[in-house]
């Protein structure tokens with residue numbers, strides 16, 4: 684498998700899942716601004732939409748879109764705990780969470796990652812939307828659950844963690860939502876998460 688990524692971007696979720704499941708993979712960094720891979724190849728010939736992640740299978744088949752990539756990896760390499768069986772309520776909950784992260788939470792960060800810095804008014808508007816969505820995460824975690832599905836780690840946690848972790852890059856203090864702050868710091872301490880982040884140069888590599 685081959686993962687196309689940008690350090691710290693949403694593609695980190697797939698790297699976390701591949702690392703958690705000990706799936707061998709190669710990774711190539713993409714500059715989404717120039718549309719070139721680290722080797723100078725045209726990334727749009729892999730994902731015509733130009734954004735990361737893209738997962739390329741052994742036979743050259745390309746999968747894009749985080750929820751599809753994460754579920755594919757877990758279906759092929761995970762156990763039923765990480766990826767509940769199709770038709771179960773837990774599987775519906777997993778879809779619910781992946782779709783929420785993808786279409787609501789992830790997109791609430793989009794204004795911060797545009798071509799130019801936000802004006803004060805735009806910043807306040809973006810922060811109001813983002814705060815509402817992080818509040819939704821806080822409500823989901825309010826019963827004390829450790830993970831999206833309860834006490835069982837799933838691929839939705841990898842994606843949720845990666846997106847929530849952007850809060851510190853945009854200067855949003857998560858201490859307003861103590862359960863969310865606890866969730867992020869607990870996820871950040873998982874060995875696979877640490878390794879994946881170190882492999883993208885986001886944190887120091889652990890001493891061997």
Ligand SMILES: N[C@@H](CCC(=O)N[C@@H](CS)C(=O)NCC(=O)O)C(=O)O
Pocket residue numbers: 689692693694715716733734735736747748749750785
């Ligand atoms: N719907 C896509 C969104 C992917 C996405 O937003 N990727 C961002 C990084 S988190 C990106 O590559 N942005 C660069 C660009 O759009 O040019 C998915 O879920 O995979």
